[in-house]
Amino acid sequence: MPDLLQEGIGFSVVKNRPAYAITSVDSALLLASLLQQEGAMRVTDVAARLGVSVSTAHRLLGMLVYRDFAEQLPDRRYAPGPVLRRGAQQQASVTTLREVALPHLRRLVDAVGETANAMVLAGSDVRFVATVECDQILRVGDRTGRTLPAHLSSGGKAVLATLDDAQLAASFEPLDAATAARLDRELRTIRRRGFAVNDQETEAGLTAVGVAVPPAGGFTGAALSLAAPSARYSRGRLPVWASALAEAAGAIARDLSEGPSGEGKT
Known part of the structure; x- marks a missing residue:
């Protein structure tokens, strides 16, 4: 395997x-x-x-x-x-996000012991721009460069929860009525508690928790996630994961606001 x-x-x-x-x-x-x-x-x-x-x-x-x-x-x-x-998006911003996020992703991995990711919203998908893998034998691998449907991924749902109704319209358009209604209910829950969960919605055996990165430095639509084998995940870990993700997201937003000289500060 x-x-x-x-x-x-x-x-x-x-x-x-x-x-x-x-x-x-x-x-x-x-x-x-x-x-x-x-x-x-x-x-x-x-x-x-x-x-x-x-x-x-x-x-x-x-x-x-x-x-x-x-x-x-x-x-x-x-x-x-x-x-x-023809389809290039926010190249300078994505590069800056990756450079700023990497030190904080490494700290997340050190603190939690699971793989950490940074991603950006791209239409109705999220695109992974950086991954730091944990060193456990059974782990979630590098997702850099890959995309997932935003309405299924933890980071994607966390970002969608920050958008207004007009901005959400494009993401809801491809969904059937039942899926759109479920997502609408889930987004209300995410707004209330501040994080999103993807429990095997995109991959069998994988559970992830995501938070949105606050808009900063002219950059919006970014998110962080922690991903682990579902066998190692439990609801009891949620408070620790959510707190660590929120702290990292806030630190990344501060660094983005400060510009390149602020990279990696905490």
Whole structure:
């Protein structure tokens, strides 16, 4: 079962990993997502983020350039190409969020002992922009670059609970009447208690708790989550998790307000 643990326990009920995954294709698609989310990257940065050699990173970038998913800048960095620029969102802000959030995610993992994530709302989905894995053998894996339906994920629901009725309309539109009614009731509960729970709604065997990051530094729609194997989760852990998440979210908001010089402060 090592492959299962590497990717995160269970199989997604929303989007299954192919039985015969093609590693090079997966790496290229993840790289395209990173370029779209975070903007220009150096070859060495790409190699580090994907966990591949510099030569492999160079070949992946070369193929993305060939297909217009990337382009090389005069300073030799690689930026999103014409295809990705059609849907590029908040590149500078997402990069800043990731850089600011990472130290706080590490502290969350140290304090709670489970995997921590940062994500942003992207239409009716949330996109994971940073993950810090815990060191337990059975753990939730790295979600960076992936998306989940906002109305099912803990961080997505936490962000949706901060929106007004007009902003929520787009997220409710694709849902059937029963699902929309259930979500509306759940959002009222989330607003009251300040956190959201995803108990195996997106992946069998996975439970997550999420909170919204307060708007700061011109950035909105961000959230944090702690994710664990459901077998290790209990309602008794909720107060500790919710408190730790709220503290981290507040610290990230303060750092975003202060700008780059405030990164990592608590």
